[in-house]
Amino acid sequence: MLAHLFDDMPDASQPIYAKLKQAITQKISHGQWQVNQRVPSEAEWVKALGVSRMTVNRALRELTAEGILVRHQGLGTFVAEKKAHSALFEVHNIAEEIIARGHQHRSELLVLESAKASVEEAVMLGVRTNHGIFRSVVIHYEDDLPIQIEERIVNASRAPDYDKQDFSKHTSYEYLMTTAPMTEGEHLVEAVLPTPTECERLQISPTEPCLQINRRTWAGDDIITVARLLHPGSRFQLFGHFGR
């Protein structure tokens, strides 16, 4: 019996299948079970917990529907990959996107500095004025054509090594996702005209409309980063899908 598995549960009166789901989710989120690792089979859970197979089956099936596990008939049940944000306006990694389109990605770091938050920046990040932050400005190229200006401020207390990253190797997105995995976010999408500087950087004319995405990203209760992403309208579209 592994009934002790259910010991430190917040709500002991949950149904069995729910407790099992929670126990499994915990193992995964606490890193005890790695991605792609095989998890016990239904038969093993049955023997270990002394419950019926249908009960175990329900727990595993629901976790599969939720994208936590992956099951293969004849093979077993495995911890699922972190889902590749598909559905909607999720937070994309511009580099991945470009490469997925079969094009080449390259980025140019214009600014990377450590600083104290100004009043405005403090408000945006939800921290006190003079709180430590980083500022960065990066231009992303798709096949040598500028596709995005990324202006970003970062909460230094949650991403302390931001300024030590090599942004020619990884995008800021990749570092932030491993250091302070995003749990929540907000977008504001607008159509704007570029400033002269931006025209130059994006190699576009002053009348070319741009898609501007303002994004704030949380990890837990802290705002990790605020970004302003500017895309030339002629080279970029946002795609979204909702529903089933």
Next chain:
Amino acid sequence: MLAHLFDDMPDASQPIYAKLKQAITQKISHGQWQVNQRVPSEAEWVKALGVSRMTVNRALRELTAEGILVRHQGLGTFVAEKKAHSALFEVHNIAEEIIARGHQHRSELLVLESAKASVEEAVMLGVRTNHGIFRSVVIHYEDDLPIQIEERIVNASRAPDYDKQDFSKHTSYEYLMTTAPMTEGEHLVEAVLPTPTECERLQISPTEPCLQINRRTWAGDDIITVARLLHPGSRFQLFGHFGR
């Protein structure tokens, strides 16, 4: 036996619970079952289909998890309300949005015609050329300032009374949502410059960037409507939220 319920199914080899799910989803998306209407109880399905209760239970439980149905112990199972927030870029009713901001909404119907689908329109709607469609063009005003041009084509076989609506009373969105509730959709967001006609209609200058949203909406397997929504960049922002 109501086994005939499963007759015109695309894939007859699906499991029973999946066929039942699909049959129910279809009833809802075809408007035969209205929101909040009670659907047959598990026992009734069991008697009608001659299957076991656990199989019916699985179908209903999964549809509940998907937000299609709502179940109340002791009461029954009901068609769920359309959820107001689908985390991200939901399909908004522009009128509601404006009123929620505390402003006045008014709309002007420029075009409303019944027609046969051109080749392009047929492709967009996923129907045959010459299939019956409706075309409409509406301008929405927020406190007497134009905020959106809505160009729309509608699948006539799924929304047959579209041209008989009084669009000064209700928006096209409201009619379509009751007639063929949307189950799925797609957005494409771009920044574009307006044409001269659009400048006039939106009362903006030719250099003002606009947010253009191309939206396709499904109910079940049919595309119900394709819309092109054009917003002046200075008066409109798209907001999105994701995560918890």
Next chain:
DNA sequence: ACAATAGACTTGTATAGACAACTCAAGCTA
């Protein structure tokens, strides 16, 4: 008239058993 109770009907959970379908590896055969 009012309150309490009983019963019918509903969904929620759990069990035990059965068979199908798939994967893999070991063993057998030509």
Next chain:
DNA sequence: TAGCTTGAGTTGTCTATACAAGTCTATTGT
């Protein structure tokens, strides 16, 4: 050796049954 068969282990589905728990109505008792 190459190919086939078999069997063990896995998930996928379905059944029949049982009891718990929530809601409402009709009946009963005071």
